[in-house]
Amino acid sequence: xxxxxxxxxxxxxxxxxxxxxxKPTVVFLHGAxxxxxxxxxxxxxxxxxxxxxxxxxxxxxxxxxxxxxxxxAAMADWLAGALDAAKVQRASLVGHSMGxxxxxxxxxxxxxRVERIALIATAQPMKVGEAFxxxxxxxxxxxxxxxxxWGHAPQVPLGGNPNPGMWMYGDTQARLERLAPGVLYADxxxxxxxxxxxxxxxxxxxxxxxxxxxxxxxxxxxLQEQIPGAKTVVIDFSGHSLMAEAPDATxxxxxxxxx
Amino acid sequence: MxxxxxxxxxxxxxxxxxxxxPATGSRAVPIYQTTSYVFRDTEHAASLFNMERxxxxxxxxxxxxxxxxxxxxxxxxxxxxxxxxxxxxxxLHLAIATLMDAGSHIVASGSLYGGSHNLxxxxxxxxxxxxxxxxxxxxxxxxxxxxxxxxxxxGETLGNPGLDVLDIPAVAAIAHAVxxxxxxxxxxxxxxxxxxFTLGADLLYHSATKFLGGHxxxxxxxxxxxxxxxxxxxxxxxxxxxAYAGFHSMDFAEESATRAFLLRxxxxxxxxxxxxxxxMTAFQILQGIETLHLRMPRHVESTRKVVQFLSGHAAVAxxxxxxxxxxxxxxLCKKLLPRGAGAVFSFEIKGGxxxxxxxxxxxxxxxxxxxxxxxxxxxxxxxxxxxxxxSDEDLKKAGITAGTVRLSIGLEDxxxxxxxxxxxxxxxxx
Numbered sequence: 001x002x003x004x005x006x007x008x009x010x011x012x013x014x015x016x017x018x019x020x021x022x023k024p025t026v027v028f029l030h031g032a033x034x035x036x037x038x039x040x041x042x043x044x045x046x047x048x049x050x051x052x053x054x055x056x057x058x059x060x061x062x063x064x065x066x067x068x069x070x071x072x073a074a075m076a077d078w079l080a081g082a083l084d085a086a087k088v089q090r091a092s093l094v095g096h097s098m099g100x101x102x103x104x105x106x107x108x109x110x111x112x113r114v115e116r117i118a119l120i121a122t123a124q125p126m127k128v129g130e131a132f133x134x135x136x137x138x139x140x141x142x143x144x145x146x147x148x149x150w151g152h153a154p155q156v157p158l159g160g161n162p163n164p165g166m167w168m169y170g171d172t173q174a175r176l177e178r179l180a181p182g183v184l185y186a187d188x189x190x191x192x193x194x195x196x197x198x199x200x201x202x203x204x205x206x207x208x209x210x211x212x213x214x215x216x217x218x219x220x221x222x223l224q225e226q227i228p229g230a231k232t233v234v235i236d237f238s239g240h241s242l243m244a245e246a247p248d249a250t251x252x253x254x255x256x257x258x259x
Numbered sequence: 260m261x262x263x264x265x266x267x268x269x270x271x272x273x274x275x276x277x278x279x280x281p282a283t284g285s286r287a288v289p290i291y292q293t294t295s296y297v298f299r300d301t302e303h304a305a306s307l308f309n310m311e312r313x314x315x316x317x318x319x320x321x322x323x324x325x326x327x328x329x330x331x332x333x334x335x336x337x338x339x340x341x342x343x344x345x346x347x348x349x350x351l352h353l354a355i356a357t358l359m360d361a362g363s364h365i366v367a368s369g370s371l372y373g374g375s376h377n378l379x380x381x382x383x384x385x386x387x388x389x390x391x392x393x394x395x396x397x398x399x400x401x402x403x404x405x406x407x408x409x410x411x412x413x414g415e416t417l418g419n420p421g422l423d424v425l426d427i428p429a430v431a432a433i434a435h436a437v438x439x440x441x442x443x444x445x446x447x448x449x450x451x452x453x454x455x456f457t458l459g460a461d462l463l464y465h466s467a468t469k470f471l472g473g474h475x476x477x478x479x480x481x482x483x484x485x486x487x488x489x490x491x492x493x494x495x496x497x498x499x500x501x502a503y504a505g506f507h508s509m510d511f512a513e514e515s516a517t518r519a520f521l522l523r524x525x526x527x528x529x530x531x532x533x534x535x536x537x538x539m540t541a542f543q544i545l546q547g548i549e550t551l552h553l554r555m556p557r558h559v560e561s562t563r564k565v566v567q568f569l570s571g572h573a574a575v576a577x578x579x580x581x582x583x584x585x586x587x588x589x590x591l592c593k594k595l596l597p598r599g600a601g602a603v604f605s606f607e608i609k610g611g612x613x614x615x616x617x618x619x620x621x622x623x624x625x626x627x628x629x630x631x632x633x634x635x636x637x638x639x640x641x642x643x644x645x646x647x648x649x650s651d652e653d654l655k656k657a658g659i660t661a662g663t664v665r666l667s668i669g670l671e672d673x674x675x676x677x678x679x680x681x682x683x684x685x686x687x688x689x
Contacts, residue, residue: 013513013514016502016507016508016509035516037514037515037516037517037518040310040514040515041310041311041312041313042311044309044310044311045306045311045312048309048311062516063491063513142263145263145265146263148263149263149264149265150263155278157265157266157271157274157275157334158266158270158271158274158275158277158278159276159277159278160276160277160278160323160326160327160330161276161326161330162313162314163313164313164314164315164321164322164323164325164326164329165321165325165326165329165330165333165340165341165342165343165521165525166330166333166339166340166518166521167275167330167333167334167338167339167340167341169265169334170333170334170337170338170339170340170485170486171339171340171486171517171518173337174339174485174486174487174517175486175516175517177487178489178516178517247312247313248312248313248314251311251312
């Protein structure tokens with residue numbers, strides 16, 4: 001589905017279904033440098049099980065026009081604009097990494113738009129290492145290497161991909177290589193600089209990977225303390241890319257939470 | 260935090276794609292000799308069919324043992340993924356059938372394996388796909404043969420039989436200028452000697468029967484996608500960018516820009532054409548890949564010794580190997596193949612067909628057969644075997660003379676190979 005937000009074209013993957021106002025809506029928000037297809041299996045499931053799906057490409061990512069936004073607050077405001085464009089009043093939000101911050105900010109500042117939020121691989125603060133930020137700022141390929149290697153559990157290059165025949169590292173590199181210069185840096189800087197204001201009242205689920213080296217479970221502790229009543233699912237053996245590394249466990253947690 | 264580090268080639272060759280079997284702890288890749296997989300319930304079945312969950316349904320589409328081979332090859336080549344096929348020919352057909360319809364056109368190197376030439380020149384022509392063959396010696400030949408309906412450029416990393424080195428960066432640039440991909444057959448080089456994706460190729464395949472398997476025991480192929488070609492921006496590949504009624508009205512590029520090609524190839528190509536790889540075959544090829552990094556240097560080292568020996572032999576008119584300064588692609592070879600130009604090469608024996616026949620029949624260590632890339636050394640004399648019906652004039656057009664002999668150098672003691680060749684060459688000249 002093509003939407004227009006602030007005069008710019010936005011792509012929203014809908015899992016081959018036309019929007020239906022009688023159905024609940026779930027929005028998927030990808031992480032730094034990625035796109036809607038990062039949620040491929042999970043978004044298809046909800047699209048075929050009674051939900052309107054909007055798996056968005058943030059500005060400057062995937063099929064959405066740039067430039068990339070430079071703050072999480074701007075992304076959250078843009079998200080509200082995307083919901084308006086799609087004629088959706090209220091939705092559940094599923095974010096991954098940077099996308100979790102967008103979901104949090106939207107839920108904190110625009111609670112009337114948000115039903116519930118699922119945060120896959122999150123942290124607060126979401127500090128990005130100086131070397132990573134610097135490489136991204138220089139548009140050096142080293143930044144893609146860091147994203148690829150730290151974005152997966154250590155066993156991934158030597159382990160089996162649940163998705164037959166696919167090589168997770170190669171897929172991540174190929175996606176990152178499509179980015180316009182500066183996009184990854186904008187994403188990482190926005191994530192690094194964001195400070196969660198608190199005040200989220202809707203139901204919240206944390207889905208964390210036990211072997212995540214980018215946002216390890218301990219890095220979510222402050223956030224978990226700020227959101228009393230939030231539920232947490234920790235998935236063994238998975239790193240930061242839970243939707244690819246542990247697709248079924250991630251989907252099962254989402255189904256349980258959103259049903 | 261320590262800087263990022265990828266596993267090395269040798270480690271990937273041994274491990275990529277497989278962690279110890281969770282059910283049994285098996286360290287070796289288990290052979291999942293099964294056609295199908297039990298669903299947990301009807302909901303699980305539906306979600307697998309509809310690509311909402313990852314997993315296996317039926318071994319024509321995917322199989323856990325075959326998936327290890329696929330992932331390992333994708334890792335070794337630096338691609339997003341791979342599909343293993345029944346043969347190298349099946350991989351070539353799968354690539355073409357995934358990309359184009361009747362009315363499409365291919366520009367291919369004229370220096371191809373005979374089976375590939377047959378598929379393009381005769382068989383696909385019956386289905387409305389035309390091919391123009393060009394000499395790969397000048398990359399500009401590919402540009403000159405382009406047509407508005409060209410959908411693919413294709414060549415071998417090392418061509419047959421003249422061992423032409425495909426100038427991948429130059430041909431890829433020509434392909435990309437008209438928004439079509441470059442497919443290469445990387446059988447002769449393997450990922451150990453060359454990484455075509457780093458040079459600009461978009462898709463590649465191997466006859467895994469050859470050096471990957473390495474022991475002459477299994478027929479197979481593997482098709483690998485770099486994931487870098489932008490199908491949307493091209494606008495020339497409706498099979499990947501428009502809704503496909505044959506599979507949930509899926510627009511494959513919308514599902515994933517990087518996986519679109521492999522999604523269609525697996526969900527349509529394996530499903531409908533069915534040229535899948537058997538799990539036992541995948542296991543056997545995996546055993547070969549686990550020592551690829553040890554075998555290829557030895558193949559190349561022995562080949563260099565044999566080439567040197569033949570180059571100075573009185574019964575040899577010329578040796579065709581790109582590492583020799585007189586080969587037209589000598590400089591390109593140094594640039595693209597610094598680890599070596601492989602272990603298959605040709606030479607011309609003095610004395611034409613009778614000498615070739617006598618030579619072949621005198622060999623004791625070399626095996627006379629129609630294959631390459633075995634651990635054992637192989638030989639064939641095209642004029643008396645694969646091309647025996649052709650006149651000397653027709654042989655010349657194919658780049659073959661009556662005295663052309665093709666060798667595939669194996670892993671035996673190289674001195675034994677040289678002695679075998681020397682003795683047989685002497686007999687051939689009597």
